[in-house]
Amino acid sequence: MQELVNRPSVCEQSREICPIKIVSKLISGKWKIPILWYLSQEKRRFSELQRLMPGASKGVLSKQLNELINDHLIEKIVYDQTPPKVEYSLSKTGESFTSVLDVLKDWGEEYIKEYQQIKP
Amino acid sequence: MQELVNRPSVCEQSREICPIKIVSKLISGKWKIPILWYLSQEKRRFSELQRLMPGASKGVLSKQLNELINDHLIEKIVYDQTPPKVEYSLSKTGESFTSVLDVLKDWGEEYIKEYQQIKP
DNA sequence: CCGCATCCCGTACGATACTG
DNA sequence: CAGTATCGTACGGGATGCGG
Numbered sequence: 001m002q003e004l005v006n007r008p009s010v011c012e013q014s015r016e017i018c019p020i021k022i023v024s025k026l027i028s029g030k031w032k033i034p035i036l037w038y039l040s041q042e043k044r045r046f047s048e049l050q051r052l053m054p055g056a057s058k059g060v061l062s063k064q065l066n067e068l069i070n071d072h073l074i075e076k077i078v079y080d081q082t083p084p085k086v087e088y089s090l091s092k093t094g095e096s097f098t099s100v101l102d103v104l105k106d107w108g109e110e111y112i113k114e115y116q117q118i119k120p
Numbered sequence: 121m122q123e124l125v126n127r128p129s130v131c132e133q134s135r136e137i138c139p140i141k142i143v144s145k146l147i148s149g150k151w152k153i154p155i156l157w158y159l160s161q162e163k164r165r166f167s168e169l170q171r172l173m174p175g176a177s178k179g180v181l182s183k184q185l186n187e188l189i190n191d192h193l194i195e196k197i198v199y200d201q202t203p204p205k206v207e208y209s210l211s212k213t214g215e216s217f218t219s220v221l222d223v224l225k226d227w228g229e230e231y232i233k234e235y236q237q238i239k240p
Numbered sequence: 241c242c243g244c245a246t247c248c249c250g251t252a253c254g255a256t257a258c259t260g
Numbered sequence: 261c262a263g264t265a266t267c268g269t270a271c272g273g274g275a276t277g278c279g280g
Binding site for chain 1: 137138139140141142143144146147148150152153154157192213216217219220221223224225226227228229230231232234235
């Protein structure tokens, strides 16, 4: 067990604002983390995201994108043209989340190495 | 936008094993991250975890603990005595996740600073 | 004290069809 | 192309009671 000194128990009182729970809530949603991941690479159009995440239906994708916008993690640019063109990208806050995504990915890779999983 | 060079598009093909999706799935569950957080501080008894997360009912807590055990993130020690005593702690793999938790917490604190939230 | 079994409910998610 | 609307289902998660 590692040192406990620098591991404050921030959530002891449930009424306090708890960073861990906040983050947990922000990224709760089947496609939120994948969406953020793909947007961390480059800005994407709606159809691109659909193509990248075939399991996500349009409705769900749209819903989670809107939630991420409301949470200030991503932004949306609508080009006024026909056919329509929309681009999603990370907001400034979302950009700061890429470091978290990198850590998650790295950890995930190690995890996979240890427990060879078949199911994605 | 930051450099894209080192941001591989690991999930392009949905059949591949994707670290991001794996992690996303592992921590999906309302109390998983808080559980891991509390266990990163010290080993905990079941009743302690209940006390720390008043919103989580016994059933749900038990279920998510078992899932974390199945995913090799935590371990359980049962003391053969009456009244029963059980202790949960991070596994070796779980220990390696504490660095992720720290990053999540730090990011969460910054997020809260930026968008003063009321709801926990 | 631990925690499973059961019941119940809300909602997250997926599929499909339709609109600008 | 980029959604919204609607519907049906599955699952997550809360409450309670019992049993070890």
